[in-house]
Amino acid sequence: MKREFEIIDHPSIKYLNIFLVDMDYRTSHLHRELEIDLVLEGKLSIFSKQQVYELDGGSSILLNSNQPHEIRTSESKSTLLCLQVSPNFCKSYFRGISNLVFDSARLEQHITGDSYKYITSLIIEMAYQYFARPKGFEFSCLSMLNLLFGILLNKLPYHEISDDEKNKNKLKVERLTRILNYVDEHYTHKIRLSDIAKIEGLSMTYLSQFIKENLNQSFQDYVNNLRFSHAKKLLTQDMKLLDVCLECGFSDYRYLHKAFLDNVGCTPAEYKKKLSNDSKAVRMKSSLHTIENYYSEQDTLDVIRKLRLDHLPVLRDIPNPLFSE
Template structure:
């Protein structure tokens, strides 16, 4: 199916588009475009969706999105401050046709190939990164391009990158499918703390239960309720880190009526228990 593209502003006088985003929340819908995209979160918290991957994001989150890879950031409802990010977008012909085939750019080529699954840069010097990105925003002409290429080269040589989407995922969303997925994301975000009934979700997108389940599985390469549990577990991780609530209260707040089921789902997605997760996080901070 033909993908729905978001139109990225272009200019004959610039090779790439760099801008600062500031708002009361991140509200871009589930979307994709042919351009590559680097997004650095300066302020804000919430859930990041890349392909069929779901993960909590905070300030310092730095992600590279490949061409035509669906993505969006959804702000945490509890986050009351403004949000801010720095975004750079560019197409495959940044330096003209065939530039990635030149030996000088071999590392960047490999990086962009990996970005088809989405990449998160896990160990980044936040101050240095912000300074570099801010410089790119403020410079013009040749100096701006050199800074950007230097940034890509530095990112391409990092050993601590993590690809995001699972094996076998490939974006196959048309405009109608895109709208449906966005509605489902918004519904889960608003109702995760309550029991989610399949018929309510399928009715939301004007589909029968079985048709909806097939559609969702085909679109994201995972079942709808796997998606729901993944969303809830990501939120529970955030509560474990940021609050002193008991595990049982966190499970309830995230929509789990059964504590044993919560523990099984947490183990499934995080490969550890909730308390082990919290201890690992505190140890890492020390």
């Protein structure tokens, strides 16, 4: 069963997961880890909490723990370097981390100039140490992680929530997770908001508003986006368009046709032809309605090693932002 509450594994270093991914679409999801995304190439939009963040190469974003977010690209390829950090990494000496909420998602909005160059270079170096694994890389990664969060705490606005508010947020997260799971299991068939409202014991008005506030889109728009992304994947296979339409839950081919015109500016048939002419466009992995390609550890290291040539001198030449003012 597909769960949109993502469980993050930490294979190399406890509390830290780093990966490189080519992103096309990632359905709305949430996880306990804080996430920092650095765009290496391309343009994308991140939808979260009634906000849309437009990012391009060199931009970065910070997402709080349990913050729902959906990722869409505006180009055929957007490459992200992602850091997912469990709040437990510093809980023994900074106990308030689990009650801390950053108020600004775009890092460069409050961290500019040399300070921004420094933290992006710090992220690149952390990724290099993580994948190259020289002797003592665990110490290097965790020291840089602590330094990074020290800078973020001093440069970004944030607020602290009470334990009562934290518990209320936990209940909201659990409800949202149940809703996303239900949609995952039923979106290929006829699905109604009233069915979920009945299961959750909520009014249609409240549930509709709850979904809009957390997913930044209406219930029907969310369902249609899942169906559309599923259709994009199925078009890479040898399936008839009518079969794709039925498999994705579109009740009429006209709805599938409109979804492709609205999202990629061409018909399903034209999109399928484009894929057949460009094998590189088929870079799809993960769940049925998520389109992303994770780099292998070796491929990630090859990319990061090249980036490091430009970023390592920054760490040598630019003072630590914590001590430069």
